[in-house]
Structure formats: structure tokens, C-alpha cells
């Protein structure tokens with residue numbers, strides 16, 4: 001029986017400057033699902049994710065994670081929500097003054113993980129994304145793809161129940177992209193709900209997962225085992 | 240909502256499914272290698288698709304009934320599963336090795352290491368029950384799975400009885416206290432937290448203490464300063480210069496104040512007795528004077544002594560030999576505890592009948608008192624202004640350094656750092672910078688003052704300079720405390736601003 005883990009009821013998001021980020025989104029993602037979020041640039045994929053880990057509050061409507069309305073959540077509770085959601089940010093959001101190792105370790109430290117366990121966990125995560133040799137570099141000494149992989153390691157380190165990956169392969173070559181997809185699949189197989197925003201048509205087509213298509217802040221299509229439906233994307237926004 | 244209804248799927252079928260999943264995913268690493276090489280490889284599709292469908296069929300089973308039996312079953316089936324997944328993760332992470340060797344090493348390596356990859360823990364997380372349906376068995380599973388021995392091939396069922404309900408209860412209570420997760424009985428947190436702890440399970444259970452966080456924060460401060468020395472230098476030097484100015488003014492004003500007080504203190508009331516005053520009563524009179532309020536000391540100057548002094552002062556230029564009878568009266572020198580009582584006390588003494596004349600330099604006294612007041616007032620005003628501007632400038636500097644790191648504060652919040660976890664390193668850093676700046680200036684003032692004071696004493700001996708040992712320790716104390724306080728408060732205010740944003 002599917003158990004909803006992320007739900008949105010009639011969610012709209014209008015940014016302070018008046019931009020409409022999302023419009024009347026109704027959506028349910030069940031525990032253990034693997035969902036692709038596709039759509040033109042500016043269609044609201046990142047905005048949708050930001051509501052889930054509560055970087056923004058919806059202007060109207062309600063967002064539930066594990067059945068709990070997160071906009072009701074007390075400020076002091078937000079960190080605990082975020083520790084259970086791994087986020088691979090589109091812009092990586094690495095801590096510039098911390099090394100690769102420290103960036104990943106920080107996500108563990110905030111939960112108070114024992115320092116005896118930490119090195120092993122962090123090194124495993126770095127090995128997983130094949131960055132074990134660059135553990136002591138600062139982010140600005142890494143290529144874009146390497147930074148992205150640091151972000152991935154950090155998102156996975158706390159064994160999240162939900163993994164939100166915003167363009168996790170945006171800066172990677174096809175081979176590395178597939179490696180990352182493998183990692184995401186395995187995380188998913190082990191029970192984590194995975195949501196991936198992507199422009200990578202090939203990935204979406206091959207993986208045959210649920211595909212949600214966004215256009216101008218609205219959900220225009222939602223297919224199980226879907227493909228990257230170019231037709232559903234609608235016209236490109238005028239640039 | 241669906242999540243509230245307990246799922247009544249029978250336990251046995253659930254565990255059967257799990258075993259199937261286990262078998263499947265164990266095969267996966269070997270199979271999935273070509274996938275990485277050729278993106279569109281058809282077997283990649285099927286592999287991941289089947290994996291996904293497995294996981295979906297596994298998921299509902301997770302919240303199977305809340306009976307102990309189900310929990311046992313799950314625990315036992317979970318063990319091989321997580322082993323398989325960790326093997327898989329080993330395989331992917333190993334990079335460009337040839338596929339078969341890799342799969343083999345993955346499987347061989349996983350068991351002895353009782354590896355702690357995140358994937359393996361995700362395996363555990365997969366077993367978690369949904370929060371509302373059956374929290375208790377979930378926690379039990381999470382506790383039951385991880386201890387290292389479980390990862391060695393065990394006959395199903397061995398792992399389950401290992402954790403009595405009691406253990407589970409206490410550990411989940413601890414977790415709820417330390418990690419009040421969104422859903423009160425929270426399997427997710429239990430999984431996330433139980434996992435690291437369980438790695439150490441045989442040795443000790445780890446709960447983060449104040450010391451753990453203190454070490455965390457201090458490390459953070461040290462690396463911040465090391466990686467970003469210019470910011471620290473800016474803050475420290477600002478603090479230093481300001482503390483230097485503040486300390487210098489304090490020294491000058493304290494000395495002026497001391498001077499004014501000293502001058503005032505030297506003012507005494509000279510009490511001239513009538514000629515008829517019998518010198519034998521001097522003792523008695525002295526005691527009487529001492530009993531008057533505010534009088535702290537009375538010195539009797541007999542007329543003979545006064546005469547001798549006079550003679551000495553004249554230095555023999557005028558012969559006093561001709562004067563047979565000493566014309567000078569007996570006198571007392573009366574000192575009072577505070578110069579402002581001079582007037583009052585003189586009045587009272589004058590009322591004594593045997594007193595002929597009282598003299599205390601009324602004009603001088605009032606001038607000195609006025610000077611004293613002015614010095615104090617000016618001192619307070621100047622120091623107050625300096626203090627205020629010091630705080631303003633230092634906290635502004637700190638604000639700038641914090642501002643430069645507002646993005647980092649954002650990121651820290653986004654990866655789940657609690658406010659206090661972000662705040663403390665900044666506060667400690669502010670304290671450190673304030674302390675170093677203030678100490679440096681205190682050191683400079685210390686050395687400078689000790690160097691200057693002897694010069695003063697030699698050249699203008701009558702000025703009662705405050706001795707270094709009488710003021711320098713207080714200067715150290717005051718400046719360092721102030722440095723710490725300003726640093727801490729400045730950081731706190733600036734960090735809070737970006738935390739709330």
C-alpha cells in the first residue's frame with residue numbers, strides 16, 4: 001500500500017518580487033518512489049524542491065512531509081526536517097572555507113555524530129562519489145563536476161529518507177552522469193524516496209521512472225514509467 | 240490518510256519479498272557495470288526497473304503489523320539485504336576496476352568490515368516503519384540490524400531476539416530527547432542516529448556531550464581563522480587600537496583623579512588654641528577632637544615644636560634668642576576622611592571654647608573640590624564616549640566579517656544545523672578576537688606605563704603617580720573582559736540577524 005511521503009495541496013509560491021514560482025500544485029509522492037521532475041528552465045522545478053526542505057514557505061496551500069504540514073513546523077524543528085532530507089543543490093552550496101572532507105563531515109556534525117565514526121562514514125561517502133583523493137581540497141580548487149559530487153556525498157551522508165537532487169548531473173560528462181544515476185538508484189532501492197530535477201532527456205528515457213512535467217510553475221503531466229516528453233513541456237519560455 | 244491505517248499484510252510474505260529483493264540486488268553490482276559504460280544499455284533499464292519495482296513492493300511490507308513476530312522476521316531478512324547493498328556500493332565506488340573482480344571484492348570486503356556506507360544504512364532505513372502505524376517495531380529493527388555480527392552470514396532469525404524491548408525503548412527515548420524529530424516517534428531519526436552509534440556498539444554507545452560540541456566549535460574557529468586570516472586580523476587590530484586608546488585615557492584620567500584627590504586629602508584643619516589653653520590638656524583635647532564626625536587624625540603640635548620649626552625655617556637669619564616667651568599657640572592638625580567635610584568639621588571645632596582660631600584654606604579647598612569633580616566628570620564622559628565608539632566600531636567590524644559569511648550561514652542552515660550550532664563558533668571567534676586585541680593593547684599599556692612612571696617620579700616628584708602595580712592588573716582585567724564581551728555580543732547580534740533572515 002503506497003504511503004505518501006511528500007504531498008502538496010494546492011500549493012502556490014509567489015516570490016517577494018512578484019514572480020510566480022509555482023501555481024496550484026497538487027502532488028503526492030510515495031515512500032520509495034523515484035521521480036523525475038522535468039521542464040524548461042524557470043518552470044519551477046527548484047522552487048518545488050525548496051518548498052519540501054522549507055527554504056521557502058508556500059504563499060498558499062500546504063506541504064506535507066511524512067504527513068506533517070511543514071509550514072506549521074516550529075523554527076526550531078526545521079533543522080530536524082532538513083537532516084532527514086538530503087538535498088543536492090543546483091548551485092552545490094558548498095562551504096567555501098571548508099575542505100571537501102569538512103563539507104561532508106559538517107552535515108554529520110550537526111547531528112552530533114561520534115567523531116570516531118565520522119572519518120569512516122565521510123570517507124565512504126567520498127569514495128562513493130570517487131572523490132577520496134581530493135578530500136583536502138577547498139571547493140574553489142575543484143571542477144564543477146567535482147563540486148557537484150561533493151554535494152552528492154553530503155546529501156547522502158545522513159541517510160536521508162528523501163533525496164532531492166536538483167540537476168545532479170548538470171556538470172557531469174555522460175559516464176559520470178550514469179555513475180551518479182546508479183548511486184541514486186541504489187539509494188532508492190534501499191528505500192529512500194528520490195526526486196530528481198533534470199534536463200537530461202537520455203537519463204529520463206532510459207530510467208523509465210515516474211516523470212512529472214512542469215511548465216510555468218504548473219504541473220502539466222505526471223506519468224508512471226514515463227519518458228522525457230518533449231511535447232508536454234510546452235513552448236520554451238521566451239528568453 | 241493512508242499512512243495512519245496500519246497495514247495488515249502478513250509478515251511471512253513480507254520477509255519472503257525481502258529475501259527476493261536481497262537476492263536480486265546482490266546480483267546487481269555485477270550486472271550493472273556495463274550500464275555505467277554504455278548509457279543506453281538495455282539491461283541497465285531492466286535492472287534498475289526491476290530494482291525499483293522490488294523496492295516498491297518492499298516498501299508496503301515495511302509497515303506490516305506491529306507484532307513482535309513481524310519485527311523478528313524483518314530483522315532477520317534485513318541483515319542479508321543490507322549486506323548486499325553495501326556490497327553493491329563497494330562495487331560502484333571502486334571506479335575502473337574490471338567488473339568481476341570488483342563484484343567479488345565488494346562482497347568479500349563488506350562482511351568483515353561490517354561496512355557503514357550510507358547505502359547500507361539506507362538499507363536499514365528501508366526497513367523503517369512509518370511513524371504513525373507502528374513505531375515500536377521499526378525502532379527495534381533498526382536496533383536489531385546494525386550490530387556488526389549481524390552482517391556475517393547468520394541463519395535468519397538469529398538477529399531478532401538480540402534486542403529486548405527494554406533496550407529499544409531506552410535508546411529511542413534518548414534519541415527523541417537529543418533529536419526531537421518532526422514526527423515524535425521517529426524511525427527515520429532513529430535510523431540515522433542509530434546507525435553511527437551502532438558502528439561503535441560493542442565498545443560504547445556514543446551520545447554527544449558538551450565537550451564534543453566544544454571541540455567541534457573550537458576546531459571550527461581555528462580553521463576559520465587559519466583559512467581566513469585577513470578577517471581576523473582586521474577584527475583583532477581594530478579591537479587592539481580601540482582598547483589601546485581606551486586604556487590610555489583610562490590611565491590618564493585615573494592619574495588626574497588621583498592627583499586631585501591627593502591634593503584634597505592633604506588639606507587639613509589647623510586648630511590654634513587660645514593662649515590660655517593648658518598644654519597638659521592636650522591629650523584630652525585630642526581625644527575630644529577625634530570623636531568629632533569625619534575626623535580621621537589629630538596631630539598635636541605643641542607651641543615649643545612650632546617655635547622650633549619657625550626657627551628652623553628662618554634659618555638663623557633673624558635671631559629669636561631675644562624672644563623669651565614663645566608667642567606661638569599650641570595647635571592641632573586635624574584631617575578628615577573626605578575634603579568635602581572640611582567646612583563642616585572646621586565649624587564644629589571652632590565651637591570649642593578653648594579654640595582660638597580654625598584655618599583650612601577655604602578657597603583652595605573649594606577650588607580643589609571643583610577640580611576634582613571636573614576631572615571625574617570629564618573622565619566619565621570621555622571614557623563613556625570612547626567606550627561607546629569602541630563597541631560600535633568593533634561590532635561593526637565583526638558584522639562585516641559575519642556578513643562576508645552570510646552565505647555560509649545559509650548553507651549551514653540548509654544542511655540541518657540548528658541555530659545554536661551555527662551561532663557558537665561565531666561567538667567564540669568574536670570572543671577570541673576581542674580577547675587577543677584587548678590583551679595586545681593591555682600588554683602595550685603595561686610595558687609603556689611601567690616605562691613612563693619612573694620618569695615622571697624622577698622629574699616631578701610631588702605628583703603622586705599611581706604605581707603600575709596598583710592599576711595595571713585592573714587594566715588587564717577590564718580590557719580583556721571588555722574585549723570578550725564586545726566580541727561575543729557583536730558576533731551574537733550579527734549572526735542572529737542572518738539566522739533569522
Ligand SMILES: Nc1ncnc2c1ncn2[C@@H]1O[C@H](COP(=O)(O)OP(=O)(O)OP(=O)(O)O)[C@@H](O)[C@H]1O
Nearest residue numbers: 015017019020021040041042043044045046047048
Ligand atoms: N529567489 C527568487 N526570487 C524571485 N524569483 C525567483 C526566485 N527563484 C526563482 N525565481 C523565479 O521563479 C521561477 C521558477 O524558478 P525555478 O528556479 O524554480 O526554475 P527551475 O525550473 O528550477 O529552472 P532551471 O531548470 O533553470 O533550474 C523562475 O521564473 C524564476 O525566475
Ligand SMILES: [Mg+2]
Nearest residue numbers: 045046090166
Ligand atoms: Mg532549478
